[in-house]
Amino acid sequence: MTRASRSGPRELLALEVDILVPAALENAITAENAGDVRAGVVLEVANGPTAPAADEVLAAAGVSVIPDILANAGGVTVSYFEWAQNRAGIRWTAEEVADRLKERMVTESEAIWDLAQDRGVALRTAAYAHALQRISDAVDATGSADDFREAENAAEAL
Numbered sequence: 001m002t003r004a005s006r007s008g009p010r011e012l013l014a015l016e017v018d019i020l021v022p023a024a025l026e027n028a029i030t031a032e033n034a035g036d037v038r039a040g041v042v043l044e045v046a047n048g049p050t051a052p053a054a055d056e057v058l059a060a061a062g063v064s065v066i067p068d069i070l071a072n073a074g075g076v077t078v079s080y081f082e083w084a085q086n087r088a089g090i091r092w093t094a095e096e097v098a099d100r101l102k103e104r105m106v107t108e109s110e111a112i113w114d115l116a117q118d119r120g121v122a123l124r125t126a127a128y129a130h131a132l133q134r135i136s137d138a139v140d141a142t143g144s145a146d147d148f149r150e151a152e153n154a155a156e157a158l
Helices: 009-013 052-060 073-088 094-119 123-142 145-157
Strands: 041-043 064-066
Touching: 052 064, 064 123, 073 094, 094 123
Parallel strands: 041 064
Antiparallel strands: none
């Protein structure tokens, strides 16, 4: 494609590329146009650029989708780092933040990849399963709202 040429959204999705990066619109890839995708990998940078029904079409065509929940996690993670620093009254250098982010992203990406391979599921499914397991582990570790209410009632009974 030359600088002077212009393509519409449908033509862009159908370009023969290694990686397609939908980065602007939700539901840019739908069941209707997913069959046009000729990329080997879709890297979701926008939030929700692939409609759920399109995931099935892409999977059947052998297109790997790196889901937004994983691809976009870096910004959310750094926001958490900022919150944690503010709460603790400390400040990390940019290098420390980058190192912590890299460690977290590599660890979580590998865990999701391994889960997808072990279970034979798509990366999106593995990312959701991994997130749900992390939530479950957190609830088990700190208790649930019901645990809190039971403890509160027990304290009131004294």
